[in-house]
Amino acid sequence: MKTTNTGSATYEGLGKGGKGHVSTGSGALPAQPYGFQTRFEDEPGTNPEELIAAAHASCFTMALSFKLAEAGHTDGSVVTHAEVTLEKDDAGFKVTKSALSAKGKVPGLDQAKFEELAKEAKEGCPISRLLDTEITLETKFEG
Template identity: 85%
Template sequence: MKTTNTGSATYEGLGKDGKGHVSTGSGALSAQPYGFQTRFEDAAGTNPEELIGAAHASCFTMALSFKLAEAGHTDGSVTTNAEVTLEKDGDGFTVTKSALATKAKVPGMDQAKFEELAAEAKEGCPISKLLNCEITLETSFEG
């Protein structure tokens, strides 16, 4: 199975004075503003790291959900936050870390098995595989 999804961005003006809009092919995001001010200041809008965080959190959460189902669980909930770090690197910037913090409630599951499945999900998550940075995982579990 192969899927292809799209995203697009437009940037008008150059450098710090420019302003852009980002959209997804599905229309889930449509012409959302982004630019220097949304990335490095507190202006309203989004930025690439926030979008990577949402992609990583959603991908990992789905991967963990499937791992839990494969382990025989049919009920529960999983919530994940991803904190993506952008750092100055010479003349440019580098995404250096994506820190996943996940909370789950899965009746009948024990903590050790949950942590094992979460680690497997982190390794198997397609977005984790894509990112060339440190990926950490903190878990909170309620059985």
């Protein structure tokens, strides 16, 4: 199976004074504002790292839900928070880390098995595989 998804961005003006809009091809994220102020200051809007965090959290959560289903579980919930770190070095800015924090509640499952399946999900998640960065995983299980 192969799927292709799209996104687009526009930017009017240049550098810090510019402002842009980012959209997803599906229309789920229509023309959201972004720019220097939404990335490094407190102006409302989004930024590329926030979008990567949302993509990583959603990808991992779905991968873990499939791992749980493959292990025979039919009910439960998983909530994941992703924190993406952007740092500047001599070469410029780079995403250096994506920290996943997952909470699960699945009847009939214990903490050890949840951690094992979460680790497998992290390693198999397409967004984890895409990121050339440190990826950490913290789990909390509510049996």
